[in-house]
Amino acid sequence: MKPKLVLISMAIAFIPRAALCESPLGESSLYKDLARDCQTLDLKHWSHPTRSVLEQADIAIKKVELCNHDLYPVFTVAIKYDPNGPNDKYYNRLFVAMAEANGFHSFSLVDTNFDMIMNIAVKGKHEIVVDYEEFTREEKP
Numbered sequence: 001m002k003p004k005l006v007l008i009s010m011a012i013a014f015i016p017r018a019a020l021c022e023s024p025l026g027e028s029s030l031y032k033d034l035a036r037d038c039q040t041l042d043l044k045h046w047s048h049p050t051r052s053v054l055e056q057a058d059i060a061i062k063k064v065e066l067c068n069h070d071l072y073p074v075f076t077v078a079i080k081y082d083p084n085g086p087n088d089k090y091y092n093r094l095f096v097a098m099a100e101a102n103g104f105h106s107f108s109l110v111d112t113n114f115d116m117i118m119n120i121a122v123k124g125k126h127e128i129v130v131d132y133e134e135f136t137r138e139e140k141p
Contacts (some may be wrong), residue, residue, distance in 0.1 A: 025135045030108050035067035035074055049101035050075070057094050062112060065075050073102065076110040081131065083116050095120055095128050110139075 002034045025031070031038075054061055054077060063076035081087040098107060099122045109118040115137060121129040 015107055025137065027112065028133055028135050029050075029118055030074065030110070030116060031064065032052060034108065035065070035111060037069070038065040038067040038074060039070070042064050044139055050098055050107075053094070053097045057090075057097075059094075069100075072106065072108075074108045074110060076112060078113045079109075079111045080113070083111065083118065085113070088141045091130075099128055110135075 030098070032099065043061060043064065049087065049097055054075065056081060059077040061075065062078060065074040065076075066072070067074060081090050083091060098109075099105075099120065103120050104125055106121045108117075108120065110116075111118065116134055117133040117135055119131040119133070121131070123129065
């Protein structure tokens with residue numbers, strides 16, 4: 001039986017791009033505060049339930065890093081749907097499925113299509129808190 005999500009709270013979800021303070025990815029709160037000692041995985045040999053969730057959501061996986069003694073995954077991906085657009089249902093389903101596939105542990109998504117970092121704090125089986133942060137890149141992929 002799948003757990004029911006009680007609460008998904010979001011920060012900075014619908015603030016216009018120009019109003020946000022963008023920083024380079026390496027200077028973001030993700031790599032300054034949340035993720036340490038990250039190791040990039042070989043995608044050819046990487047197998048994990050989160051991979052199936054991302055692929056079923058039609059999300060291109062660019063890179064996967066395991067940080068904080070292999071306990072905190074950072075997924076660099078290309079998502080087709082704007083996190084600031086009218087896509088709440090899509091993202092809510094994605095966050096719940098990813099949390100479940102990741103054993104109800106926190107994780108981050110770095111979306112290269114919209115230059116958005118989504119830090120997903122999983123607080124048990126019934127609460128997910130999403131923090132959004134925009135970042136800048138020198139080049140688009």
